[in-house]
Amino acid sequence: MAEVPILKQGDYLIAIIQSALTDADLKQLRDALAERVGRHRSRGVIIDLTALDILDSFATRVLRDTAHVVRLRGAETVVVGVQPEVAFTMVQLGLSLEGVTTALDLEEGLLYLNKKESGRWGP
Amino acid sequence: MDQEVRVPLQSDDDLLVARQVGRRISTELGFRPVDVTCVVTAISELARNILMYAGAGEIVLVPINDASGPGLMVIARDQGPGISDVQKALMDGFSTSGGLGLGLPGVRRLMDEFDIVSEVGHGTTVTVKKWVENKASR
Numbered sequence: 001m002a003e004v005p006i007l008k009q010g011d012y013l014i015a016i017i018q019s020a021l022t023d024a025d026l027k028q029l030r031d032a033l034a035e036r037v038g039r040h041r042s043r044g045v046i047i048d049l050t051a052l053d054i055l056d057s058f059a060t061r062v063l064r065d066t067a068h069v070v071r072l073r074g075a076e077t078v079v080v081g082v083q084p085e086v087a088f089t090m091v092q093l094g095l096s097l098e099g100v101t102t103a104l105d106l107e108e109g110l111l112y113l114n115k116k117e118s119g120r121w122g123p
Numbered sequence: 124m125d126q127e128v129r130v131p132l133q134s135d136d137d138l139l140v141a142r143q144v145g146r147r148i149s150t151e152l153g154f155r156p157v158d159v160t161c162v163v164t165a166i167s168e169l170a171r172n173i174l175m176y177a178g179a180g181e182i183v184l185v186p187i188n189d190a191s192g193p194g195l196m197v198i199a200r201d202q203g204p205g206i207s208d209v210q211k212a213l214m215d216g217f218s219t220s221g222g223l224g225l226g227l228p229g230v231r232r233l234m235d236e237f238d239i240v241s242e243v244g245h246g247t248t249v250t251v252k253k254w255v256e257n258k259a260s261r
Contacts, residue, residue: 022135024135053142054142054164056167056168056171085159089164092233093164093226093229
């Protein structure tokens with residue numbers, strides 16, 4: 001229905017979700033990221049959910065899976081842009097993104113990855 | 124506006140329609156943004172249960188107005204296999220995050236009122252309500 005565009009920005013991939021996604025769209029995003037991390041030898045992935053109005057149990061699970069798959073491929077995922085109402089509702093529902101790094105927005109997400117990268121091979 | 128809206132559920136795409144209609148109606152009814160999100164998320168969970176376990180069904184959205192004020196009633200109905208142990212399905216742990224379970228305890232927390240009728244072999248109807256302002260629960 002609405003394929004999520006994935007942008008390559010240096011060592012990172014950035015996926016900005018722009019509209020409500022079907023289950024199939026979400027799984028497509030997961031698979032595409034797993035593949036592109038290898039193709040571009042990316043070190044980090046940012047998934048921006050700013051435009052997403054809800055995160056239900058399925059979407060949360062697929063996001064968590066995505067982060068774990070990307071990690072197994074050697075890159076780090078940062079989920080950014082979870083809106084306050086969405087966060088509140090997830091807590092009520094008992095959902096978490098445990099094991100997944102989150103940041104306030106795209107800017108913070110990039111800062112996090114840059115910091116992480118600068119220490120990657122260093123002392 | 125005071126009329127009920129029926130969303131048949133047969134596929135993934137219908138789930139998005141149910142969410143969109145739910146957002147429109149709850150916004151029109153005057154729910155706060157955070158409560159709109161609660162209602163839409165509850166609709167999403169209920170619709171997903173129907174698609175996953177019954178294959179098809181419907182979501183009916185009914186604006187209500189009673190002693191507690193204006194609100195929204197959501198009826199999720201299917202003619203699927205039914206739930207043999209409703210009590211167990213309502214326990215946390217038998218729940219969403221692992222991917223098994225039905226996420227019903229979560230839906231119950233998101234809404235003000237929750238009711239479930241299920242008969243094995245005949246289907247399940249979950250009815251939930253939320254009022255625009257519910258001071259008692261805050």
